[in-house]
Structure formats: C-alpha cells, structure tokens
Amino acid sequence: MSINNVSKVVLIAKDEWRYWLRSKLAVTVLAIGLILTLSSVVVTAITMLELSHTRHELQTTSDKSFVDQPDRHPHRMVHYGHYAFRTPAPLSTLDPGIDAYTGNSIFLEGHRQNSAMFADSRQGTALTKLGSLTPAFIVQTLAPLLLILIGYSGISRERESQTLSYLLSQGTSGVTLIAGKGLALLSVVGLILTPLTVSALFTLGTDESLLAVVSFVVGYALYLTVWVLLILLASSVFSKNSGSFTALAFVWILLCIVMPRVASTTAAIVVPSAGKIETDFAVKADLRKLGDGHNTNDPAFEQFKQSLLKKYNVNSIDELPVNFRGLVASESEAKQTEVLNQFAQQRMQAELKQTQVSRYFGWVSPMVAIRSLSMIVVGTSIETHHRFLRETEQLRFDFVQGLNKVHIEELDYQDDMNRNADAAATKKARVSADNWKILQNFTFHSDSALVRAHRSTSAFLQLLLWIAVLAGGIKFVGKRLL
Amino acid sequence: MSYLFLHLKREFGFLLRQKYLVVLLLCTFAVSAFAVISGLSEVSQQRETIERLKSADLTERLNVQTQQTDAGMLAYYTFHLTYSAPSNLAFAALGERDIYPWKHRVNLLALEGQIYESDAQNPELAQAGKIDFAFVLSALAPLIVILLFHDLFANERTSGRYDLLVTTSSSYFALWGARILVRFILLLVCLMLPFYGGAYVAGSSIYDVLLITTMCVAYLVFWAALCIWMGKQASSAPRVASALIGIWVLVAFIIPILGDLAINKIVHSPKGGEIVLTQREAVNDAWDLPKQITMDAFVASNPQWKDHVDMQSEFEWKWYYAFQQVGDEKAAELSHAYRDAARKKYQLAGMVSWFSPALLLQRSLTRKAKTDAIAAFRYEHQIRGFHKCLREFYYPWLFIKGEPTKAALNNMPSFSKTILNEKDEPEVIGVQLK
Numbered sequence: 001m002s003i004n005n006v007s008k009v010v011l012i013a014k015d016e017w018r019y020w021l022r023s024k025l026a027v028t029v030l031a032i033g034l035i036l037t038l039s040s041v042v043v044t045a046i047t048m049l050e051l052s053h054t055r056h057e058l059q060t061t062s063d064k065s066f067v068d069q070p071d072r073h074p075h076r077m078v079h080y081g082h083y084a085f086r087t088p089a090p091l092s093t094l095d096p097g098i099d100a101y102t103g104n105s106i107f108l109e110g111h112r113q114n115s116a117m118f119a120d121s122r123q124g125t126a127l128t129k130l131g132s133l134t135p136a137f138i139v140q141t142l143a144p145l146l147l148i149l150i151g152y153s154g155i156s157r158e159r160e161s162q163t164l165s166y167l168l169s170q171g172t173s174g175v176t177l178i179a180g181k182g183l184a185l186l187s188v189v190g191l192i193l194t195p196l197t198v199s200a201l202f203t204l205g206t207d208e209s210l211l212a213v214v215s216f217v218v219g220y221a222l223y224l225t226v227w228v229l230l231i232l233l234a235s236s237v238f239s240k241n242s243g244s245f246t247a248l249a250f251v252w253i254l255l256c257i258v259m260p261r262v263a264s265t266t267a268a269i270v271v272p273s274a275g276k277i278e279t280d281f282a283v284k285a286d287l288r289k290l291g292d293g294h295n296t297n298d299p300a301f302e303q304f305k306q307s308l309l310k311k312y313n314v315n316s317i318d319e320l321p322v323n324f325r326g327l328v329a330s331e332s333e334a335k336q337t338e339v340l341n342q343f344a345q346q347r348m349q350a351e352l353k354q355t356q357v358s359r360y361f362g363w364v365s366p367m368v369a370i371r372s373l374s375m376i377v378v379g380t381s382i383e384t385h386h387r388f389l390r391e392t393e394q395l396r397f398d399f400v401q402g403l404n405k406v407h408i409e410e411l412d413y414q415d416d417m418n419r420n421a422d423a424a425a426t427k428k429a430r431v432s433a434d435n436w437k438i439l440q441n442f443t444f445h446s447d448s449a450l451v452r453a454h455r456s457t458s459a460f461l462q463l464l465l466w467i468a469v470l471a472g473g474i475k476f477v478g479k480r481l482l
Numbered sequence: 483m484s485y486l487f488l489h490l491k492r493e494f495g496f497l498l499r500q501k502y503l504v505v506l507l508l509c510t511f512a513v514s515a516f517a518v519i520s521g522l523s524e525v526s527q528q529r530e531t532i533e534r535l536k537s538a539d540l541t542e543r544l545n546v547q548t549q550q551t552d553a554g555m556l557a558y559y560t561f562h563l564t565y566s567a568p569s570n571l572a573f574a575a576l577g578e579r580d581i582y583p584w585k586h587r588v589n590l591l592a593l594e595g596q597i598y599e600s601d602a603q604n605p606e607l608a609q610a611g612k613i614d615f616a617f618v619l620s621a622l623a624p625l626i627v628i629l630l631f632h633d634l635f636a637n638e639r640t641s642g643r644y645d646l647l648v649t650t651s652s653s654y655f656a657l658w659g660a661r662i663l664v665r666f667i668l669l670l671v672c673l674m675l676p677f678y679g680g681a682y683v684a685g686s687s688i689y690d691v692l693l694i695t696t697m698c699v700a701y702l703v704f705w706a707a708l709c710i711w712m713g714k715q716a717s718s719a720p721r722v723a724s725a726l727i728g729i730w731v732l733v734a735f736i737i738p739i740l741g742d743l744a745i746n747k748i749v750h751s752p753k754g755g756e757i758v759l760t761q762r763e764a765v766n767d768a769w770d771l772p773k774q775i776t777m778d779a780f781v782a783s784n785p786q787w788k789d790h791v792d793m794q795s796e797f798e799w800k801w802y803y804a805f806q807q808v809g810d811e812k813a814a815e816l817s818h819a820y821r822d823a824a825r826k827k828y829q830l831a832g833m834v835s836w837f838s839p840a841l842l843l844q845r846s847l848t849r850k851a852k853t854d855a856i857a858a859f860r861y862e863h864q865i866r867g868f869h870k871c872l873r874e875f876y877y878p879w880l881f882i883k884g885e886p887t888k889a890a891l892n893n894m895p896s897f898s899k900t901i902l903n904e905k906d907e908p909e910v911i912g913v914q915l916k
Contacts, residue, residue, distance in 0.1 A: 025724060043743065058755050065763075070770065080766045083755065101581070101605035105755050107595075107762075117598040118754030119605075121581045123824050125745050125831035126855055127738040127841065129611060130621055142731065149724050242633055242640070245720035246502065249727065250509075253625050258513055261613035265520045268607055272527060275601040277563075277585055281538045288545075355606050371610070382606040420796040 005176055012172075012180020013187065016154065020184075026150045033146040033192060040138045041195045045093040055085040055104065059442060066439050071430045073419065074407040075329060078400050081109030082439065084392040086116070089379035089446040090203035091212060094196060095136035097380025100124070106389075108396035110333060110403075113340045115276055116389070135196055136374050139220055140367055141256050143192050144227040147185060148248045151231040154181040155481075156244045164481070174236075174481030178474055182232050189224040196220060209449035215377045215456060222463040223370040229470035236477045255365045263361035263368050270357050273350040279343055286339045296328050304331055318413065325416050326407030333404060337397050344393070348386045355382050362462040369466075373459035379446030383455065388444055395442055402438035406431055489660035497664055503630065510626050511672040517618045518680035521573035524612070525684065528572075528584070532565045535585060536898075539563035543894075553879035553886055554799025557590035557872075564588065564868055564897040566861040569852045570686045574677060574694070575616035575844075577853025580608045584858075586865055590876055592806040593869045594761040594813045597862065598754060615677050616847040619698055620840045621734055623673060624705045628726045630665050631709035633719035634658065640719070666706055674698065690850060701843050734840045741834030749830065751823030752816050761813040768805035780804040783811055790881040800880045807873065821859070828855045864901055871895040 020026035062083040069080060085105045092099060103116025131137045155178065158164040167177060200213045231248060238244040290300060296317075305317065308327065317324040362369030375381035407416075410431045419429035446452070497503050539562070546559045566584040583600045602608070611617070635658075651657035674695065681691045709726055716722045768776045777791040784807070793801055835841035848854035875895050879886045 025721065029724075054753070058753070062759070065759075069766075072770070076766070076769055081762070083759070085755070098605040098609050101608045102602065103600060107758065115599050115601065117600065117758065119581065119600065119602065121608075122600070122858075123751055123754070123820075123827070125742050125827045125834075126578060127742040127745070127831050127834060129844070130738065130840070131735045133739045133743065142735070145727065145731070149727075152720060240640075242637065242719040245723060246629060246633075249625075249629060249723065250502075250506065253622070254509070257622060257625070258613070260610045261617065262516065264607040264610040265516075265524075265613045268604070268612070269520060269523055273604065275531065275585065275603070277587055277601045278531065278535060278538070280587075281542060284542065351604050351606075354604050358607060358610065375606070382604065385605065422796060426796045 009180045013183035016184035048093045059085045078110035090206040090208040091378040095378045097375040152245045153241045155235040175478040185228040212449040219373045226366045226466045259365035263358040267358035271354040330404035369462035376456040406435045493660045493664040515676040518676040525573045561587040571851035575847040575851040576614040577848035582858030592809040620843040627705040632723040636719035737838045764812040765809035
C-alpha cells in the first residue's frame with residue numbers, strides 16, 4: 001500500500017470518528033462501553049485482591065494453629081489435619097474464571113482425599129448467572145455488541161445515502177475504504193482495551209510474568225479484531241443498514257450468547273463424568289484390600305510384619321527398635337495414597353476431556369476461544385484447580401508421613417499400646433509439640449507463564465483462523481464493492 | 483372468522499417469502515429443541531446416577547455390617563447416601579443443580595465437618611452455564627422478539643410503502659394486527675413445541691405446563707408490546723433495535739449485576755472456613771480435655787443420656803460421638819449465620835428480580851422445577867434432619883445396649899424413608915427453613 005493510500009485510510013478513519021461524535025447513539029454507546037469496562041476493572045480488582053488477602057490470612061492462621069498444637073499423640077495430629085487455601089492468580093483481577101465455581105479451601109488429613117469446600121457461588125445471589133461485572137465478561141460479551149452498534153452501518157450507510165459510488169468513482173478503492181472504516185473501529189478496540197492493559201500491567205508488580213500479560217492483552221486484541229472484521233464484512237455485503245444490523249445482531253446472539261452454553265452442555269453429554277461420591281465406592285473397594293492402618297492385627301499387614309522382623313533380625317514386634325504401629329500407619333498411608341492418587345488422576349483426566357470438548361467449539365465461536373484463552377493465560381482454568389489439588393495432595397502426604405515418622409521414631413511402642421489404660425498412660429503416649437514444625441508453609445502459585453502460554457496455543461490458533469478467513473472474505477468483497 | 487383467517491394467511495405467505503425471518507424462526511426452534519433434549523438427557527443422567535448410588539450404597543453398607551459389629555465401629559465406617567432427585571420439570575430449568583450438590587454421603591461424625599464437601603460438576607462448564615429451556619426463554623427469546631418486531635413499521639417506511647399501506651388497508655388490524663399475530667404465533671410455536679414434547683416425555687403435570695405457558699406468553703407479550711411501541715414512530719429500524727437491545731442488556735445484565743453488588747455489600751456472611759475451623763478445634767480439643775467437660779456439655783443439650791455418661795476407660799465410642807456432637811453444637815451459631823446469609827441473599831435477589839423480567843421468569847421457572855437455591859437449602863435441611871435420625875438410631879446402642887442386633891440394623895434409618903415421612907409435615911416446606 002502506498003503512502004498515499006495510507007493517508008487516505010487515516011483520513012477515512014478520522015471522518016468516521018467525526019460521524020460518531022456527531023451521532024448521539026455512537027457517543028452514548030462509546031461512553032457506556034468505557035464506563036462498563038472501567039468499573040468492571042475496578043470492581044473485580046478490589047474483589048479479587050480482598051479474596052486473595054483473606055485467603056492468605058486464613059492460610060497463615062491455619063499454618064500457625066497446626067504448629068501451636070500442644071504435646072500430643074502424633075496420630076492425633078494426622079487427624080487434626082490441616083487446611084490449604086487456593087490464593088487467586090495475580091491476573092485473576094481481570095478474569096476470575098472458575099474461582100467462584102469451585103471450592104477454594106481443602107481439608108487435608110490422613111487416609112482421605114477430601115474435595116475442595118466453600119465455592120463462593122453457593123453463597124451468592126444467583127443474580128449473575130447471565131453475566132457478571134468482570135472485565136472478562138464485559139469484553140467477551142458486551143464489547144462486540146457495542147462495536148456492532150457503532151460500526152454496523154460503516155459501509156452500508158455510504159451505500160444507502162448513495163455516497164459509496166461517488167467515493168469509489170473518485171479513486172478510493174473498496175479495500176482502502178474498508179481499511180479506513182476498520183482502522184476507526186480498531187481505535188475503539190484500543191480504547192476498550194486500555195483499562196484492561198493498564199490493570200494487567202499492574203500485576204507485573206505482584207509476580208506475574210510479562211509473557212502472561214502480553215498473551216492476555218494480545219488475545220483480547222485478536223478477539224475484538226475478529227468482531228471488527230465481522231462487522232466490516234456484514235456492512236460491505238448488505239445493501240441496507242437494517243440488513244447489516246439484523247445479521248450482525250443475529251451472529252452476536254449465536255456466537256456470544258448461545259454457543260458457549262451449547263459448548264458446555266454438549267461437553268457434559270458427550271463425556272459424562274462420574275462424580276466423586278460414585279468413584280469413591282470403587283476407591284473404598286480397592287482400599288479395603290489394603291487393610292486398616294489403625295489396626296496392626298489386620299491380616300493385610302502380616303507380610304509387612306514378617307519382612308520387618310527379618311530386617312531388624314528380631315523375633316517379635318515388641319523387640320523392634322522402632323514403633324510398629326507407626327510403621328504400619330506409614331506403610332498403609334503410602335499404599336492408600338497410591339490408590340487415591342490413581343483415582344484422582346482418572347477423575348481429573350475425565351474433567352479435562354470434558355473441558356477439551358467444550359474448547360473445540362472455539363473453532364466455531366471466537367467467544368468460546370477467547371473464554372478458554374483468557375482463563376488459561378490468567379490461571380483460573382480447570383488446569384489450575386487441578387494443580388491446586390495435586391499440590392495440596394503432596395502437602396497432605398508430606399505432613400502425614402512426617403507425623404508417621406515421628407510416630408515411628410519418637411514414641412515408644414509399649415507406651416503407644418497402653419495409651420488407653422488410664423489418664424497417666426494417655427499422657428505418656430505423647431510426643432513434644434516441637435515435632436509439629438514438620439509442616440511446610442503453603443502458598444499456591446499457578447503454573448508458570450510459559451506453561452500457560454503453551455496451553456493456550458490452540459485458542460490462539462482458533463482466533464487467528466477466524467481472522468484469516470474473515471480478512472480473505474473482506475478482500476474478496478472489497479474488490480467487488482459497489 | 484374467514485376475514486381474520488384470510489388476513490393471517492396472507493401475512494403468513496409474506497413471512498415465508500422473507501428468508502431471514504424463516505431462518506430466525508428455524509434457529510429458534512433448533513436452539514429450543516437442543517435445550518429441551520439436553521435437559522432431558524441431563525435429568526435422566528442424574529436419575530441414573532442416583533439409582534446407581536443407591537445400590538452401591540446398600541452393598542457397601544452390608545459389607546461394613548459383615549466386617550464390623552461394634553456400634554462405634556459401625557457408625558464410623560457406615561456412610562449413608564442422601565440425594566435430591568430432579569423433579570419432573572427439572573429438564574426445562576436445570577437451575578442451580580450444577581452449583582449446589584444434589585448427592586451427599588454422611589456418617590455419624592460431626593456433620594459440620596462433612597456437609598460442606600461438594601461433589602460438584604466440572605467448574606469450567608458450570609462457569610459457562612448450561613443451556614436449558616429457562617435460559618432460552620428468559621434470555622434468548624427477548625432478543626428474537628426484538629429481531630422479529632423492531633422493524634415492522636420502519637421497514638415499510640424506508641421502502642416508501644408506509645403511507646400507501648395505511649391509507650389503503652381496510653382496518654388497523656388487517657394491516658398490522660395480522661402481521662404481528664402471525665409472527666407472534668410462529669415464534670411461540672417454535673419456542674414452546676420442544677417444551678411440550680419434553681414435558682410429555684418427562685411426565686410433567688398439566689397444571690405446571692399450563693402455568694409455564696401462561697408465564698411465557700405474558701413474558702413474550704411484554705417484549706413484543708415494547709418492541710411495537712418503540713418501533714411505531716421510528717423511521718430507522720437499526721435505531722429502534724439498538725435501543726431495544728440496550729434495554730435487554732440493562733434488564734438481563736446491568737440490573738442483576740448492580741443488585742448482586744448491592745446485596746453482597748448489605749448482607750454479611752461468616753466465612754465458610756471459620757465454621758469448619760471452629761468445629762475442628764472443638765472436636766480436637768476434646769481429646770485433651772477432661773472427659774467430664776465434654777460429657778457435661780453433651781448432657782446439657784441431650785439430657786436423656788445423663789445417666790449413661792460414666793466412662794470405664796480412656797477411650798469409649800460414646801464419648802467420641804458425644805464430642806463430635808458437641809463440636810457441631812459449638813459451630814452451630816456460625817453455621818446458622820452462614821445459612822441465614824445465603825437465604826437472605828436469595829430473598830433480596832428476589833426483590834431485585836422484580837426490576838428484571840428476565841430474572842423474574844428464570845426464578846419462577848426454577849422455583850416451579852425445584853432446582854433453585856431454595857430447593858438446595860431444603861435438601862441441606864433434609865440432610866441435617868437425617869443426620870439427627872442417625873444419632874437417634876445409634877445413641878441407644880452406643881450409650882446403653884452395646885452391639886446392635888441384626889434386626890435393628892435392618893431398620894436403620896435411610897434417607898428415602900426420612901424424606902417420605904417428612905412430606906407429612908407441611909411446616910418444613912417453603913422458604914422459611916430454620
């Protein structure tokens with residue numbers, strides 16, 4: 001494109017802006033759009049920072065109350081357990097994603113893998129089922145509508161008022177005209193994205209990486225570009241303003257309102273997933289074969305007992321230099337955890353498969369694509385929750401086995417066996433509270449920005465494909481513009 | 483009659499020749515049908531899951547009973563299934579069942595430690611929301627109405643036929659009434675036909691179907707009237723549609739969002755984490771406290787056991803379960819406040835919904851289908867009631883009689899029986915669950 005053409009494009013864009021500023025509708029729409037985006041950015045940032053703060057605080061309290069427990073029998077601490085809280089990712093101030101839809105705290109104890117508790121949505125008003133005041137929702141769903149409202153007549157208006165043929169006959173090519181109108185719309189996109197970008201840059205101060213921020217902003221820019229192209233195409237193809245408007249409104253309803261829900265509904269039907277309660281039956285059946293770790297006489301531990309006697313070269317468990325009950329607890333915990341992890345892994349795989357099916361709809365709806373892209377890049381997608389579950393499981397296993405180690409090494413077997421005889425015996429079967437320091441402080445971080453960016457590749461490809469197809473379509477139409 | 487029919491037939495013919503209207507109506511039908519069919523499949527999946535859980539639960543319970551005989555061990559290892567089966571209308575309004583749990587297993591341990599566990603579905607799908615008939619009707623249908631009705635007058639004006647038509651037509655109805663009626667009836671058919679099919683398959687009651695039909699017609703008439711009224715004077719169709727879509731955005735998004743913000747500011751709820759932490763501290767501290775303190779607290783709320791709380795050894799199951807209950811009692815106040823806050827929020831949201839027809843309709847539908855938060859609160863209430871039954875069943879064996887007999891085990895309380903009995907007590911039904 002020559003310099004001359006570029007200046008023409010800019011001139012057309014400027015003229016479009018002049019038209020918007022003169023029209024009441026366009027100014028109102030622009031103002032509403034900016035107010036919505038700004039307020040969503042502020043409100044969500046405050047909410048998420050508060051949440052993050054609360055959960056950090058609860059985590060500290062929980063860590064402290066564990067370490068502050070008095071002298072006790074170590075196995076009591078296994079059941080006293082520990083709480084872990086999922087602190088939201090820094091960028092979640094822009095897209096809270098699934099944060100409210102899944103429990104944000106988890107109780108960790110011996111022999112069990114609990115599910116996460118206290119999803120905020122269960123304590124909500126159910127008013128935000130259709131949409132919430134988050135930048136993600138505003139930009140994904142409402143911004144396209146605003147772009148349609150100000151842009152639908154871009155070219156069809158010229159045609160309807162018969163200025164189009166005049167413009168074209170004066171040497172402005174169709175493609176240049178469309179490019180000019182497109183530039184004007186893209187500058188609106190820039191306006192909408194500014195509060196988002198500023199807010200995203202702020203997260204750099206709280207340990208978010210530049211890569212994540214850039215992918216986030218670029219993702220949204222691509223998404224809104226898709227809409228700009230759709231608007232330009234419709235406006236060029238339809239001979240009347242009303243035709244262009246109706247078509248665009250219809251496409252918006254289909255892509256932004258209907259498709260995301262069709263995607264999730266289809267996913268749930270195509271890949272049915274058994275709930276936790278249901279898989280728990282299978283888990284229990286498998287666990288029963290392993291024996292009860294509280295009961296040293298369980299026949300399941302006979303072989304383990306024999307191998308121990310052999311290892312320490314003694315004749316009875318009383319002669320062992322270590323606490324046999326602790327050993328059994330530790331052994332059975334390890335075996336149980338293996339089974340539990342295997343089932344947990346299966347459940348996560350099923351959920352991922354479901355999610356994958358719903359993400360495939362990104363090829364037919366850019367809204368679905370940006371939705372997945374945004375949550376993945378921000379770190380509020382299902383993968384992040386799975387990471388939380390895996391990390392807390394590791395935390396659980398480590399502290400339980402740490403306590404079992406204390407049980408094995410610090411507590412005398414005879415004292416342990418007599419623990420229920422009388423109050424004095426109970427008191428004797430305790431270990432010092434210093435041992436509770438084995439607990440490691442827990443802070444949850446989402447996956448590294450690189451991993452997240454890698455995960456979002458297909459969503460990026462979906463958006464790029466949309467852009468390529470639409471740009472091709474516009475070029476085709478632009479050359480035949482009449 | 484033939485006069486009316488003639489006009490309708492003519493307008494029907496006109497409509498068929500306008501391709502985009504036909505496409506729009508066909509799409510409406512397709513989306514509505516998809517919503518109903520997927521709703522039916524979701525509900526039947528839920529029913530099947532409950533059936534599978536019931537039989538697995540029974541097998542598991544018998545299994546435990548062959549391995550354990552001691553009352554304390556039985557109570558520790560036996561879990562009891564509770565569930566909330568979907569109603570005959572649930573297919574049309576799946577409601578909050580993807581957020582609130584509808585299945586749960588509990589044992590005799592402290593309930594506050596168990597009841598917040600949720601066997602929720604895929605959160606990423608829950609966040610996107612499901613498409614169900616209630617959504618199609620309350621959120622989507624107004625948009626379709628806008629597309630169908632906004633350009634009635636403007637279209638004729640811009641084509642320059644308006645004045646001619648108005649002066650030559652025999653009556654107002656002959657011209658506009660027939661056109662409006664044809665579009666309205668076709669839209670209604672496309673929306674409702676799948677619902678009627680679904681209602682037949684699901685065996686919903688005629689009364690409910692009629693009621694929902696009335697609500698739908700009223701809702702659609704509201705939107706159609708709004709469109710016609712706004713479109714009457716305007717000459718530019720897109721301008722009318724922009725304003726109408728603006729109203730829709732206001733009603734479907736902005737008002738609910740503002741309401742949500744306000745309600746969350748007004749109603750303060752204790753954090754869920756505090757309840758379980760309180761309960762856990764109470765339960766765990768009991769191990770180190772003198773047994774008498776726990777038993778005194780227990781007897782204070784359960785005086786019927788006061789003659790049976792003496793202990794012979796450092797560990798007895800009756801003491802163990804007593805401190806579990808005391809733990810629940812200590813967390814009770816927080817737990818009540820937590821539930822009250824949720825209820826209060828839902829109630830206030832009901833007031834907000836009077837300003838948003840879309841929400842009002844959605845709430846009415848989920849209420850009818852018993853898939854809303856109130857139904858979930860009620861289910862939680864039932865679980866609590868059932869847990870109380872379990873305590874009443876186990877305590878005599880734990881405190882006095884020792885090993886439960888086979889006959890007693892066969893008569894163990896089950897959730898199905900408990901909710902059957904509950905139906906006889908009308909005071910439990912309704913919003914004011916306490």
